[in-house]
Every structure is written in C-alpha cells, then in structure tokens.
Amino acid sequence: MMNKRSLFGTLFLFVFGYLHAAEVQIDTLYYDKDxxxxxHKAFATFYRIYEIDNSKESKAFRDYYITGELYAExxxxxxxxNDDANSVFDGKCINYYKSGQxxxxxxxxxxxxxxxxxxxxxxxxxxxxxxxxxxxxNGIMSQFSExxxxxxxxxxxxxxxxxxxxxxxxxxxxxxxxxVSDKSQIWESPVVAEKNxxxxxxxxxxxYLKNGVLLSMTNxxxxxxxxxxQVSLLVVNNTMEPFDIDPSKIRAELIxxxxxxxxxxxxxxxxxxxxxxxxxxxxxxFFMGLGEGLAAANAGYSTSVTQSNTTYSGALLGNxxxxxxxxxxxxxxxxxxxxxxxxxxxxxxxxFLEERAIKEEGYLKxxxxxxxxxxxxxxxxxxxxxxxxxxxxxxxxAKYTFGWLLTNGIGPLKAANAILPKNVGLxxxxxxxxxxxxxxxxxxxxxxxxxxxxxxxxxxxxxxxxGKLQEPLMSFKTEKLKSLVFSNR
Numbered sequence: 001m002m003n004k005r006s007l008f009g010t011l012f013l014f015v016f017g018y019l020h021a022a023e024v025q026i027d028t029l030y031y032d033k034d035x036x037x038x039x040h041k042a043f044a045t046f047y048r049i050y051e052i053d054n055s056k057e058s059k060a061f062r063d064y065y066i067t068g069e070l071y072a073e074x075x076x077x078x079x080x081x082n083d084d085a086n087s088v089f090d091g092k093c094i095n096y097y098k099s100g101q102x103x104x105x106x107x108x109x110x111x112x113x114x115x116x117x118x119x120x121x122x123x124x125x126x127x128x129x130x131x132x133x134x135x136x137x138n139g140i141m142s143q144f145s146e147x148x149x150x151x152x153x154x155x156x157x158x159x160x161x162x163x164x165x166x167x168x169x170x171x172x173x174x175x176x177x178x179x180v181s182d183k184s185q186i187w188e189s190p191v192v193a194e195k196n197x198x199x200x201x202x203x204x205x206x207x208y209l210k211n212g213v214l215l216s217m218t219n220x221x222x223x224x225x226x227x228x229x230q231v232s233l234l235v236v237n238n239t240m241e242p243f244d245i246d247p248s249k250i251r252a253e254l255i256x257x258x259x260x261x262x263x264x265x266x267x268x269x270x271x272x273x274x275x276x277x278x279x280x281x282x283x284x285x286f287f288m289g290l291g292e293g294l295a296a297a298n299a300g301y302s303t304s305v306t307q308s309n310t311t312y313s314g315a316l317l318g319n320x321x322x323x324x325x326x327x328x329x330x331x332x333x334x335x336x337x338x339x340x341x342x343x344x345x346x347x348x349x350x351x352f353l354e355e356r357a358i359k360e361e362g363y364l365k366x367x368x369x370x371x372x373x374x375x376x377x378x379x380x381x382x383x384x385x386x387x388x389x390x391x392x393x394x395x396x397x398a399k400y401t402f403g404w405l406l407t408n409g410i411g412p413l414k415a416a417n418a419i420l421p422k423n424v425g426l427x428x429x430x431x432x433x434x435x436x437x438x439x440x441x442x443x444x445x446x447x448x449x450x451x452x453x454x455x456x457x458x459x460x461x462x463x464x465x466x467g468k469l470q471e472p473l474m475s476f477k478t479e480k481l482k483s484l485v486f487s488n489r
Contacts, residue, residue, distance in 0.1 A: 025052040035084035046071055050079060058090040069098045077110065087111075097122045106132070121146050126336045130156065142339055148332025151339055154180070168240050171335045174371050175212045176240040185241055187211050187398035195402075208400050212239035215393060217402045227383040228268075229404075231391055234358075234376045237369040246366045247379055249394040254386035265389075268380045270363040388451060405451060405459065435463070438476070439483040448474075450486075458484075 030044035031037060038044050050061035058075035065071050074093030080086035088111035095103040104119040112135040119128040125148040131139035136159035143152045154166035161180050169175040177186040190210040198205055207216035214236035219229055229252075235245055252265040361367055361377035369375055381391070386406055393400045438460070439445045448460040458481070462470045 026050070027052050029079070029081055031084060037082045041066065048079075050076065065098055067098070069100070070096050072096065074108075125332055126340070129340050142336075144336055144339075148336055151336070153339075170240065171332060172372060174238050174240050177211070185239075185396070187396040189397075189399040190401075192401065206402055207234075210400070211395075211398055213237060213243075213395060215395075215400050217391065217393075219389070219391075219402075219404050221383060228380040229383050229389060230378055230380050231402075232376070232378040233364065233393070234374070235369055236374045237371055240371055242368050242370045243395055244366060244368050245364070245375070245377075245393070245395070247364050248366070250379065251392045251394070252381040253390045253392075254384055255388040255390065256386050263384070263386070265381050265384065268382070270365045270379075434486055436460075437483075437485045438481070439485075440476070440481060443482070450484075 027050060029037065029048045029050070030039075030041045031046045031048065032043065033045040035046070041047060044066050046063055047066060048061055048063045051059040053059060058077055061072075061074065061076050061079070062070065063072040072093065072095045074089055075091040077088040077090050089108050090110060092105070092107050094105050097103050099122060101122050101124055102120050103122075104117070106113050106117045107115045113132040114134070115132060117128075117130050117132045117137075118126060121127050123146065125146070126142075126144050127146075128141070128143045130137045130141040133139075137156035138158065139156060141154050141156050144150065148171070150168065150170045152166060152168050155162040164180045165177050165186055166180055167175060167177050178184060179186055188211060190208045194208055194210060196207050196209070198207070205216055205218050207214060214234070216234040218232045220232075221227065221229060231252075233245075237243065247267055247269060250267050252267050254263045254265050255261070256263070357374070359367075359373065359375040361375050364377035364379045367375055367377070381389070389404045389406055391402045393402075434450050436448060436450050437445060438448050438458075447463040449463060451459045451461065458476045460474055460476070462474060464470050
C-alpha cells in the first residue's frame with residue numbers, strides 16, 4: 001500500500017505540472033501582406049500561432065500562409081501585435097515557400113542576425129549566402145543565378161563593400177572582375193614576377209595567368225623572305241567576356257645592352273605574310289602538358305547530402321521526432337557548396353586547364369576570343385641586332401610583357417623566384433632592363449644594369465664609376481645574392 005508521504009509527493013508533482021502547463025497559452029494573430037495587424041482573418045494574408053507564458057525565455061511561434069501552408073518557424077522574445085517589424089526574434093528562424101522548400105535561414109540573438117544568412121530559390125538552390133555580424137554583412141557575400149551556373153561575389157565589411165570590385169564566376173571556371181562603382185570589367189597589367197615558365201620537348205615557354213587570361217609566347221629566329229623573330233602566341237579566355245587580340249596593339253622593342261637604347265620594331269601584319277598554317281599538334285600537346293602542371297582545383301564534389309527535419313516539443317509544436325531524407329543535388333548545388341565552403345573570392349588563376357579545341361589562326365589577324373575559347377597564331381618581327389627583345393601584348397589596356405635574351409641565342413627573360421633574398425619582393429621587380437645595386441654574400445657591391453633574372457642566374461652588365469656599361473655580359477648565381485636593390489635610371 002502506498003504510504004501517505006508517497007501519495008502526497010505524487011499529488012504535488014501532478015498539481016505542479018498541471019499548473020505549469022496551464023501557464024503556457026496559445027494565441028493567434030492575423031497579418032496583411034506587409035505584416036501589419038488586421039482585425040479578421042478575412043483580410044489576412046498570413047496568420048501566426050504562438051506560445052504565451054510569463055517566462056523571460058524565448059517562446060515558439062509558427063507562421064502560416066492564410067491558405068494553411070507553413071510560412072516560418074522559430075522562437076521570439078517579444079511580438080508587436082500591430083506591426084511585426086517591431087517584433088524581436090531569437091534563435092534559428094526558417095522561412096518556407098508554399099511548396100515546402102526552404103526560402104531563407106538565419107540565426108538571431110535578441111533580434112540581431114548573427115552567423116550565416118542564406119536565401120534559397122524555390123528549386124532548392126542557393127540564391128544568396130553571406131556571413132552576418134551584429135546584423136551587418138561581414139565576409140564574402142555570394143549570390144547565384146537561379147540555375148546555379150553563375151556566382152557573383154563581393155567582400156563586405158560592416159554592411160559595405162570592402163573594395164571597389166566584385167567577381168563573377170561560373171561552374172565552368174570562367175571568371176571576371178568588375179568595378180562596383182561603374183560595373184566595368186577590370187583589366188590589370190601583370191608584373192614581371194607573375195610570369196611563369198614551363199618546358200615542352202626541352203623548349204622553354206613563358207606564360208601569364210592574369211585577369212582570367214592565359215597568355216603564352218615562344219620565339220624563334222626564322223628566315224622567310226628575310227630574317228625575322230617569329231613569335232608564336234597561345235591565348236585562353238577564362239573570363240566571362242569576349243575580348244580582341246589585335247596585332248596592331250602588339251608592340252615590339254629592341255634593347256641595346258651597351259647603350260640601354262630602346263628601339264621600336266615593326267610587327268608585320270598578315271597582309272605581308274600569307275603562308276601555310278603551321279601544324280597545330282605541338283600547341284595542343286603543350287597545352288595538355290601545361291594543364292597537367294598546374295594545380296587541379298575542383299577535383300569533384302559530393303552529389304548528395306542528407307537533410308534532417310525535426311519537429312519541436314511543447315504545447316504548440318507537439319512531440320519531438322526526427323526524420324532523415326536524402327536529397328540528390330545536381331552539379332550546380334555541388335558548385336554552390338564548394339564556393340560557400342571555401343569562404344573566399346573565386347580565383348581562376350590556378351584553376352584546372354582542360355584540353356580544349358584550339359582555333360588555329362595561322363598568321364595572326366584581329367581576332368575576337370570568346371569566353372572559354374582558345375586560339376593560337378603567330379606574327380613576325382623584323383630581326384635586328386640587340387641584346388633583349390621585348391614583346392608587349394595589349395588586352396583591353398592590360399599589358400602582358402614577354403622578353404627574350406638575344407646575346408646567347410633566344411632565351412626567355414624570367415622573373416626571380418623564392419631563391420632570391422627576402423628583401424627582393426617578387427612584386428617589386430621593375431620591367432627589365434633596369435638599374436640595381438648588387439650585393440653578394442661576401443659583401444661585394446656593384447652597380448649594374450640587370451638584363452635578365454633567372455631562377456638560378458642573374459645576367460647583368462656592370463656600371464663603371466663614370467656611369468658607362470662595362471663588357472662583357474656577366475652572370476651571377478642568385479643563391480649567392482645577399483641583396484638586390486632596384487633604382488631609377
């Protein structure tokens with residue numbers, strides 16, 4: 001038999017639980033399309049069912065379309081019955097389309113959005129994702145097209161763009177940078193340190209990856225109705241916009257190492273060189289080799305995720321249960337997940353280069369290179385005696401400079417790499433040739449005109465005390481350098 005003490009304890013718990021449950025009440029509010037209160041559901045677009053109790057803790061609510069579909073759910077601290085813009089929500093809040101797809105998701109602390117804020121299209125793909133801090137956008141804001149193919153990104157700080165540019169990229173790896181102020185595409189001239197070198201069949205090739213463009217050149221001396229420098233060119237357009245390669249905007253100049261004199265050389269038009277198109281196989285093989293040598297980003301994505309839906313416990317929301325549903329996504333969803341997870345502005349300078357069909361232009365004419373397109377061609381420059389040949393290609397104002405040392409045959413001029421001392425910044429190397437003060441590990445110092453900087457060697461001519469260049473052409477192992485200070489002539 002139950003004793004009196006046990007019976008009293010059981011009755012107390014029952015009565016206390018009943019009274020506590022009675023404190024939690026349910027109420028309903030009706031709102032118009034602007035979330036202003038209306039007097040009757042006949043005038044409403046939405047209605048809200050919410051918990052009411054005397055505690056200071058957040059309480060649950062659910063909003064519905066007037067037709068009965070779930071519109072939003074979450075928790076609140078206070079509700080303004082007249083104007084919901086003044087209500088204070090707390091914790092995770094989720095909005096839904098009538099179809100049941102999530103429309104947006106965010107987390108609030110005392111009515112202020114903190115952390116990830118994500119908006120979705122009704123097809124389930126992400127529309128907008130941005131990190132929030134103190135209710136303002138802080139971090140990389142990524143906005144996608146409805147098909148998930150294109151992404152626009154901009155870095156935000158305290159709700160404002162951090163820089164005057166944004167980046168547009170797509171699932172195929174194309175990318176362009178635009179100014180926020182006027183939405184014009186940005187083209188920046190690469191510095192010599194951004195030039196890269198690779199080898200194909202023992203032949204050295206120089207290339208730039210800048211502004212979403214891969215531009216490569218090789219040079220050889222040919223005899224065809226005279227002596228020429230024949231420059232072969234490969235262009236890959238990884239941007240979102242077409243651009244022109246115009247031979248009339250290609251400049252060639254010859255530099256005399258003895259006098260530092262620069263002389264403009266004519267780049268001959270195709271009208272003066274009508275000849276058979278060269279075999280394209282070497283270019284195609286070179287392009288394949290180049291792609292293998294670069295970092296392969298976007299190796300692959302997961303094609304499915306598991307989505308869990310949990311119902312909340314309590315007087316309003318019923319008992320707790322969890323169901324798990326596997327949702328299959330297409331490549332667009334995987335691309336979006338990859339962009340968001342990276343949490344940085346997209347950059348295709350290191351993206352994987354696939355083998356593409358190459359349009360062989362033969363002797364180069366003005367050509368429009370469309371997004372995702374690759375062309376190759378060549379042009380001739382009249383051969384003259386000199387020490388350095390520079391060829392500058394202008395693409396929408398960005399100047400890509402290639403140089404060849406002619407003293408010991410044609411060899412590309414290259415930028416220094418990490419083998420140089422720390423006080424020689426790669427972005428500080430001016431266009432060659434240039435004046436510099438060289439200091440080796442033995443503290444020997446000299447003024448010199450730098451003609452070429454290789455990963456292993458630096459080629460220069462010493463400058464005498466009276467300012468004249470001295471013979472012969474000298475070389476120096478870069479690993480023996482202590483410092484290299486550039487100066488104006």
